[in-house]
Amino acid sequence: MFTINFAVDLFSTNEKDPQKIAARAKSIARQTLINAAIYQLCDVTVEHNITKEAAETIKDIQENLEKYPEVYHTVINAEHEFFEKVNIDTLSADAFTRQFKNKTFVHNLAIFSNYWVNEISQAIVNRNRAKQVREINDTQKKINYENQKGKEIKNILNPEEQAEVQTRVEELEAFIHSQKEFYKSEKGFGYGRIAGYENIKGDLTQKFIQPLSMKDTDFGDIIPNAILFFGPTGVGKSELARAITEQGKCFMLRFKDPDDIQELQEELDFITQKAKDKKGHSVAVIDEFDDYGSDPEGARVFADFIKDCAQNNITLLLTTNNPLDIDKSILKQTINIPVGVPGKKDISEVLRFYLKDLKQDEADEVAHEIMQKAQNGAFSNSQLKELCARAARGGDVNLKDNMIQLVKAIPPEISKKELDKFNREIKEIREI
Numbered sequence: 001m002f003t004i005n006f007a008v009d010l011f012s013t014n015e016k017d018p019q020k021i022a023a024r025a026k027s028i029a030r031q032t033l034i035n036a037a038i039y040q041l042c043d044v045t046v047e048h049n050i051t052k053e054a055a056e057t058i059k060d061i062q063e064n065l066e067k068y069p070e071v072y073h074t075v076i077n078a079e080h081e082f083f084e085k086v087n088i089d090t091l092s093a094d095a096f097t098r099q100f101k102n103k104t105f106v107h108n109l110a111i112f113s114n115y116w117v118n119e120i121s122q123a124i125v126n127r128n129r130a131k132q133v134r135e136i137n138d139t140q141k142k143i144n145y146e147n148q149k150g151k152e153i154k155n156i157l158n159p160e161e162q163a164e165v166q167t168r169v170e171e172l173e174a175f176i177h178s179q180k181e182f183y184k185s186e187k188g189f190g191y192g193r194i195a196g197y198e199n200i201k202g203d204l205t206q207k208f209i210q211p212l213s214m215k216d217t218d219f220g221d222i223i224p225n226a227i228l229f230f231g232p233t234g235v236g237k238s239e240l241a242r243a244i245t246e247q248g249k250c251f252m253l254r255f256k257d258p259d260d261i262q263e264l265q266e267e268l269d270f271i272t273q274k275a276k277d278k279k280g281h282s283v284a285v286i287d288e289f290d291d292y293g294s295d296p297e298g299a300r301v302f303a304d305f306i307k308d309c310a311q312n313n314i315t316l317l318l319t320t321n322n323p324l325d326i327d328k329s330i331l332k333q334t335i336n337i338p339v340g341v342p343g344k345k346d347i348s349e350v351l352r353f354y355l356k357d358l359k360q361d362e363a364d365e366v367a368h369e370i371m372q373k374a375q376n377g378a379f380s381n382s383q384l385k386e387l388c389a390r391a392a393r394g395g396d397v398n399l400k401d402n403m404i405q406l407v408k409a410i411p412p413e414i415s416k417k418e419l420d421k422f423n424r425e426i427k428e429i430r431e432i
Helices: 002-011 018-041 052-063 069-085 093-101 103-156 159-187 198-213 237-247 261-277 296-306 344-354 360-376 381-392 399-409 416-430
Strands: 226-230 251-253 282-286 314-320 335-338
Touching (some): 018 069, 018 103, 069 103, 198 237, 198 335, 237 282, 261 282, 335 416, 360 399, 381 399
Parallel strands (some): 282 314
């Protein structure tokens, strides 16, 4: 949205002087970045749908930007890198304006700017979270006060008055519960449910989220018909599929396990119709896809179905531990995403994701121990999650020491043989 709005705003005037157009670019970039970030947070797709909340937030941040340090620094960094990307200080004014006529340049600029819009949105969310945390604490104090007040005056209130006090307490408790659920969902929504794996998230953003967000514009790429996540057990393939479903604001269609080919065809026809009934894009997640894609008849049905998925507003999200068992007629049509075991940086982020009280240097130290232990194998993400849960239940021993003890005592569940198999699969699939 940012790139389109920026270009429209930049060239919407009758100004013909390239130097004045370039100067205008500098004056509108910051405002357009903030607008795009707020629009994204409020799910605003067109200007006339701007809510009062979005308009007020935009005005507040534009007028008081320096009062919100995290948002301010993110906007300044975004603005600086954006100016470098559009060559505003290195090209002549004529060359600067001409590059916006190049479709490839504008497309690449959209992908680049989307990253910074997301960063600004997250900074704004963090600012709002801090405000809401204070609201939660204030509400908790009110609950405690109402409870204490209720105990003190219970003996002098009639039943109707006692009921009124109790209702007030319950309303406050419901409010604080809703706020806590908000934080829970924020962390567990979209990419927020995945710790680490920034390279895969970036790849998925470029190949799925970005084309999806721009499909109704002249700059949109083709939305993939199907994405196949492959890798060892427990690395988070299914979780990634569900994360990009949420990140892309897609409808998730349920795929029912068929008993035979006729039922499979009927199920796929049903999914197609359901997707056509939806206004947005839909996905269907199919785990252990090699169960279907390795059968010749099943592979034929899926190969025919996949080729028309995107035009029917569907993308299949498939997972497998055995990608080479899937028929090549399918593998040639899917975007194939290898999901390997977490590296040291990923491990550190996973640890801090599940152990909030673990400091960064402690997480890095534990991650180092895990990498040392995994010379002939690897810990999966699901195993790391379980180790974190056990460490948190460890009593008086501090989290770092508890984790290191567990790592030394428990062998990695992914063997070297499985890792070698995965590396071979990556090479062979690249050649298909």
